[in-house]
Amino acid sequence: SGAEALIDQTILALIARGVDARLFVMDRFTDKPYVHALPHFFGERRMEYIFRKATGRNNLLFPSTLFLGSDPWIRAADVWHFHNLHGHFASIPVLAQQSLKRRIVLSPVDQFLATGYCTYTLGCERFRDACGQCPQLDSSYPGLSRDTTSSLLAMKKSSVAKSKFNILVHTKYLGEFYASTFVAQRPITQIYYGVNTSVFRPLDREVCAARF
Secondary structure (H helix, E strand, O other): OHHHHHHHHHHHHHHHOOOOOOEEEOOOOOOOOOEEEOOOOOOHHHHHHHHHHHHOOOOOOOHHHHHHHHOHHHHHOOOEEEEOHHHOOOOHHHHHHHOOOOOEEEEOOOOHHHOOOOOOOOOOOHHHOOOOOOOOOOOOOOOOOOOOHHHHHHHHHHHHHHOOOEEEEOOHHHHHHHHOOHHHHOOEEEOOOOOOOOOOOOOOHHHHHHHO
16 A cells, blocks of 8 residues: 555665664565564454454554564664554554653554544544544444444543654644644654655646646
8 A cells, every 4th residue: 555655665765774674564475674574472363353343442452562572673673663553453552551661653644543433534523522423434444343433532542641652744734633633742743755856846837738
């Protein structure tokens, strides 16, 4: 996906600058040397799947999040940088606890971190209060078995408030969006996507239209 391509390019750019960086993924479908499987317990993913289907409590039951530092390389890393937490691979409350002793950066590429469930609000403003009566329950991704959006939003609010997360966004839109939510309790930094300005640059509109 676009997010995966962004993350991969970020890691490659860091490595090119001499940074000892690795990319950890839940499912490893590549032999790239810098890509590794995210450490997790045997049967954990199945257990979490059954739990969230039965309870509607997403992004909660991942015991391995508490023990990520058991991996020697991860334990020695200066920064833990997480993208898109709605991908069913980490416990948000436990990650908040980890941030008290680790430098943890979150890079949401959508609105999920400030909502009870949805990745984009599509104009719904319920998340600014307590969510509930979610109009997107039938969305296949990230997937929710019942309307637990109110409790999930409360979980995120509590986690962010107790954390030392640093938030990194890549667009002005997301920067302004998160600045208007409870996530603004934590530092929010915006760094634009890298663009090759020798290729993508302002040109005369009439000249371009005539050429193409």
